[in-house]
Amino acid sequence: MTEIFDADFDIVKIAESGQCxxxxxxxxxxxxxxxxxxxxxxxxxxxxGVRFDCTQAEWxxxxxxxxxxxxxxxxxxxxxxxxxxxxxAAAAYGAGIRILRQDPWEALISFILSQRKNIPAIxxxxxxxxxxxxxPVPGHVQERAFPGAERLAGLELDCLNGCSLGYRxxxxxxxxxxxxxxxxxxxxxAVLPDDALFxxxxxxxxxxxxxxxxxxxxxxxxxxxFPVDVWIERVLTREYPGGFPLSRYAGMAxxxxxxxxxxxxxxxxxxxxx
DNA sequence: GACCAGGTGTCCG
DNA sequence: CGGACACCTGGT
Numbered sequence: 001m002t003e004i005f006d007a008d009f010d011i012v013k014i015a016e017s018g019q020c021x022x023x024x025x026x027x028x029x030x031x032x033x034x035x036x037x038x039x040x041x042x043x044x045x046x047x048x049g050v051r052f053d054c055t056q057a058e059w060x061x062x063x064x065x066x067x068x069x070x071x072x073x074x075x076x077x078x079x080x081x082x083x084x085x086x087x088x089a090a091a092a093y094g095a096g097i098r099i100l101r102q103d104p105w106e107a108l109i110s111f112i113l114s115q116r117k118n119i120p121a122i123x124x125x126x127x128x129x130x131x132x133x134x135x136p137v138p139g140h141v142q143e144r145a146f147p148g149a150e151r152l153a154g155l156e157l158d159c160l161n162g163c164s165l166g167y168r169x170x171x172x173x174x175x176x177x178x179x180x181x182x183x184x185x186x187x188x189x190a191v192l193p194d195d196a197l198f199x200x201x202x203x204x205x206x207x208x209x210x211x212x213x214x215x216x217x218x219x220x221x222x223x224x225x226f227p228v229d230v231w232i233e234r235v236l237t238r239e240y241p242g243g244f245p246l247s248r249y250a251g252m253a254x255x256x257x258x259x260x261x262x263x264x265x266x267x268x269x270x271x272x273x274x
Numbered sequence: 275g276a277c278c279a280g281g282t283g284t285c286c287g
Numbered sequence: 288c289g290g291a292c293a294c295c296t297g298g299t
Contacts, residue, residue: 114280115280121279207282209282211282227280
């Protein structure tokens with residue numbers, strides 16, 4: 001067991017933030033995450049802390065980095081323009097969200113599958129892929145890891161489409177084959193500058209601007225990226241008709257995007273106005 | 275049954 | 288080069 005106390009760590013908000021699809025509520029106060037070839041349970045304590053069912057060594061070696069504990073999110077919020085009341089409110093509301101360091105491959109496929117799907121549907125098809133094609137997680141009978149590129153690359157399209165991927169099945173298959181063949185080397189992409197990484201991702205079928213941005217932010221931890229989906233688009237037209245001041249927030253735009261996204265999805269803005 | 279959901283590729287003008 | 292439009296599938 002490891003317990004952390006950090007005002008800037010809210011497992012509920014992270015789970016609801018829509019950045020990852022394998023962190024889910026498993027009990028009244030517990031959440032379960034499958035990632036890093038492991039399963040982690042987290043329990044919210046009355047004390048305000050979060051207790052994990054892992055050793056201190058496992059926390060230090062794996063999860064501390066996965067949850068991006070080295071980034072100072074309070075400092076990012078402190079950098080927000082105090083004149084920007086909307087962003088200030090969104091950030092206060094979303095405090096506790098962190099950008100996870102997800103596996104680039106898993107993020108790439110997950111966001112390819114996300115297009116024109118709602119979050120429950122995305123979670124369902126990711127879960128089905130894992131159950132059918134993923135390797136068991138060591139030490140756990142039930143849990144499956146996210147299937148590797150080689151595994152997906154070897155599947156017939158029918159097998160993929162059996163997981164409710166719809167027209168995205170052929171995209172996922174093509175991406176898997178690019179990665180499995182080495183045509184798309186995610187380890188090499190990881191060291192590319194932002195622009196080059198973005199261009200490389202756009203070459204994958206089914207990856208457009210939005211999916212590339214999400215893959216960069218959530219899979220490659222490029223905190224400067226600012227994915228614009230329909231929710232963010234709504235915020236931008238309503239609150240930032242003159243444009244969002246991206247240049248002011250170099251290196252942290254992605255974090256602010258998460259705050260805006262979470263705030264918009266919560267419906268807080270509408271409530272305040274009615 | 276029409277319509278939409280955290281888009282993308284394609285085809286028009 | 289911007290703007291329609293189709294696309295799988297599950298839910299309202």
